Amino acid sequence: MSLKAVLFDMDGVIVDTEPLHRKAYFKTFNQLEIEVSEDLYTSFTGASTKRVCETLISEFNLSHTHEDITNIKRTHFKDYFYNDEEFDLIPGVRKLIEHYYENNIKLIVASSASMTTINMVFEKFGLEKYFNGKISGADLKESKPHPEIFQLAAKMANESIENCMVIEDSTNGILAAHRANIFCAAYKSFHSHNQDYSLANVVISDYSEIEVDKISKHF
CATH class of the missing domain: 1.10.150 (DNA polymerase; domain 1)
Incomplete structure (x- = not known):
């Protein structure tokens, strides 16, 4: 693994x-x-x-x-x-995305947002080149906490689930990853309120904590 x-x-x-x-x-x-x-x-x-x-x-x-x-x-x-001038990427995420990309890790976005919103974000912040695929939960029959979105994302990456990691911040997303049997890193920011992280495999508040060398001991 x-x-x-x-x-x-x-x-x-x-x-x-x-x-x-x-x-x-x-x-x-x-x-x-x-x-x-x-x-x-x-x-x-x-x-x-x-x-x-x-x-x-x-x-x-x-x-x-x-x-x-x-x-x-x-x-x-x-x-x-x-x-809106305050609207920007979450601190540290661009660096993390670039870091995975440089380490030949495949990246898939698996979001409940509409594909229109996903594309707007990717275009505005120039993220397209780093990602291998995008899935919108809005196009699926079942939404999180159903595991379907992450099962499809692993398939899209063409990797077995034990070689995948999900990054989530919500109770429903963490539960979906858990039900899909995929390792889940829960991102807990100061914006996060009343979310349940108990089913996550690791809880972080800084993206540098899940860089390849630090997280690979779990794999």
Whole structure:
């Protein structure tokens, strides 16, 4: 056994788009002239945009379709994505990606985000050349914590699961890796709240901790 492929989650691991989604949603709520409480907003965590919009329609008795609201939100999100100065890669991740690439480790992104968002991130930050493949959970029947996305990612890398490592930051993602029997490094940042890392094989808060020489003792 040796480390041959790393399967990256995207949101919370490569970038943190959560603040952008939040700003885009609240700008949308203002436009729709509705007051969304913090509790209601928190309940949307992990839900698809479609489901959030359907909830808003029934909760506030709106005459819009979920497509209308989705389009308003997407427009604001795009605007923040390209123009928000605080939006950047997670500290240390570019160095880690380059490090794996130089060590001939295959890289696959396996994210619940839509392929459109994955491609926007890859284009904005010039990540395309480092990765061997991309999978969007939005295109799959089952979402995390179902292991399908990571099983497909290992297949895409053309490596057996014992030579793969997943980098995740969420309870559902860690559980998905665990169910796929793939070694999982949980990234715990100061943004991470209420996530359960108990099923991860290793928990880190700095990406230098999973460079090849440090992590290969596990393989």
